[in-house]
Amino acid sequence: MIFYILGILLKIIFFLSCTVLVLLIIEKAKLIFFPHLCTCYVDLSGKAILITGGNTGIGFETAKILAKRGAKLVIASRNVAKSQAAVRAIIDASGNPKVEHKPLNLKSLSSIKQFADDFNRTYGRLDVLINNAGTVEINRTSTNDQIDSTFQINHVGPTYLTQLLMDKIIASKPSRILFVSSNAHFLHNLDSNDIAGKEPMNVWVRYANTKLGNVLVSRGMSKVLPEQVTVNSLHPGTTKTEIWEQGPLFVRKVINFLMDNFMKTKEECAQTIVHLAMARSLANVSGKYFDILRAVKTHRVVTDELAQQYKDTLRLIDDRVKKFEKINTN
Ligand SMILES: NC(=O)c1ccc[n+]([C@@H]2O[C@H](COP(=O)([O-])OP(=O)(O)OC[C@H]3O[C@@H](n4cnc5c(N)ncnc54)[C@H](OP(=O)(O)O)[C@@H]3O)[C@@H](O)[C@H]2O)c1
Numbered sequence: 001m002i003f004y005i006l007g008i009l010l011k012i013i014f015f016l017s018c019t020v021l022v023l024l025i026i027e028k029a030k031l032i033f034f035p036h037l038c039t040c041y042v043d044l045s046g047k048a049i050l051i052t053g054g055n056t057g058i059g060f061e062t063a064k065i066l067a068k069r070g071a072k073l074v075i076a077s078r079n080v081a082k083s084q085a086a087v088r089a090i091i092d093a094s095g096n097p098k099v100e101h102k103p104l105n106l107k108s109l110s111s112i113k114q115f116a117d118d119f120n121r122t123y124g125r126l127d128v129l130i131n132n133a134g135t136v137e138i139n140r141t142s143t144n145d146q147i148d149s150t151f152q153i154n155h156v157g158p159t160y161l162t163q164l165l166m167d168k169i170i171a172s173k174p175s176r177i178l179f180v181s182s183n184a185h186f187l188h189n190l191d192s193n194d195i196a197g198k199e200p201m202n203v204w205v206r207y208a209n210t211k212l213g214n215v216l217v218s219r220g221m222s223k224v225l226p227e228q229v230t231v232n233s234l235h236p237g238t239t240k241t242e243i244w245e246q247g248p249l250f251v252r253k254v255i256n257f258l259m260d261n262f263m264k265t266k267e268e269c270a271q272t273i274v275h276l277a278m279a280r281s282l283a284n285v286s287g288k289y290f291d292i293l294r295a296v297k298t299h300r301v302v303t304d305e306l307a308q309q310y311k312d313t314l315r316l317i318d319d320r321v322k323k324f325e326k327i328n329t330n
């Protein structure tokens with residue numbers, strides 16, 4: 001009896017492993033057979049670019065490429081020591097000294113406001129805003145603004161930041177806004193409106209919801225922005241970065257093996273971002289979702305009507321900002 005059950009279990013495990021392996025091989029084949037490197041040579045000198053989370057991972061590689069093209073670059077992230085080291089590394093690699101770090105914590109709406117005020121004061125223009133910073137919290141927590149932390153860092157925070165910098169972006173047109181989303185958004189569970197993070201839910205579904213938020217916001221914003229101000233979202237590709245460094249050791253070992261052997265490098269993951277940031281052919285393309293340099297389909301729930309729900313996020317921000325101000329003045 002036991003051997004019978006064990007046999008079935010082994011068969012299931014074998015079948016699942018084969019499926020995963022086939023999927024991974026398809027991923028790898030796509031990289032080999034489709035061009036996935038941005039080959040546009042655009043001079044970015046005179047352009048100001050802001051990238052959140054540019055101190056490591058995909059954002060760091062993106063920043064290096066953009067600095068090489070001569071852009072004036074601001075990296076916005078929390079960890080000051082790590083960010084200053086990253087700034088030095090980017091300057092060394094690019095020979096472009098116009099790179100600096102400004103502190104930003106997307107977990108706090110008041111930090112975002114402070115950052116935006118400072119940026120608005122000190123920078124005359126903003127040609128490209130890249131909302132790249134993101135996280136997955138294995139152990140769920142809430143922010144002081146009473147929003148699920150992952151949801152705030154990945155979705156609510158970047159939306160607020162973009163809204164606050166919108167005047168500057170519009171004044172700098174032609175200009176571009178990017179939201180680094182993920183194909184993980186296909187796993188979303190739209191039924192959940194659990195923004196305060198009370199409901200237990202699978203960690204990947206929570207992450208997927210935040211990434212669906214990126215897609216909806218960019219689609220929704222694209223309908224209200226003036227001509228020559230574009231906003232798009234994208235899947236950078238899957239790669240080994242700090243975002244995967246959580247969970248049990250065994251799981252991390254398996255993930256690292258798959259990442260090393262089947263997935264993109266961080267430089268490859270930066271390609272769709274830099275392409276959207278500078279390609280001349282995309283000057284008037286807005287409201288789209290990109291993967292491997294091309295506009296591709298999103299999950300089918302993403303429609304113009306649903307995209308209007310991004311206004312719910314704006315209302316939520318408004319509500320929490322007011323509450324926060326009340327707490328501060330009391
Ligand atoms: N890696 C992948 O396989 C993959 C796949 C699809 C999509 N993505 C997306 O790509 C983007 C970059 O991911 P990555 O893999 O490069 O991640 P990563 O290596 O973990 O880097 C995340 C960046 O976000 C910043 N960050 C985290 N929390 C922040 C906060 N509260 N406020 C401000 N900045 C914060 C971090 O800097 P500090 O800690 O200093 O703040 C860091 O620079 C994310 O949006 C992710 O969802 C990644």
Ligand SMILES: *[C@@H]1O[C@H](CO)[C@@H](O)[C@H](O)[C@H]1NC(C)=O
Binds near residue numbers: 117164
């Ligand atoms: C940004 O600065 C401009 C002046 O340069 C000002 O008109 C605008 O209201 C400011 N925006 C915000 C959100 O502070």
Ligand SMILES: *[C@@H]1O[C@H](CO)[C@@H](O)[C@H](O)[C@H]1NC(C)=O
Binds near residue numbers: 138139246247
């Ligand atoms: C999550 O919580 C578990 C148990 O409470 C703990 O062992 C683990 O270190 C935590 N993981 C992270 C990434 O904080």
Ligand SMILES: *[C@@H]1O[C@H](CO)[C@@H](O)[C@H](O)[C@H]1NC(C)=O
Binds near residue numbers: 281
């Ligand atoms: C984008 O639109 C502007 C005017 O709206 C036009 O001058 C420009 O040629 C267009 N660029 C491309 C690549 O279509």
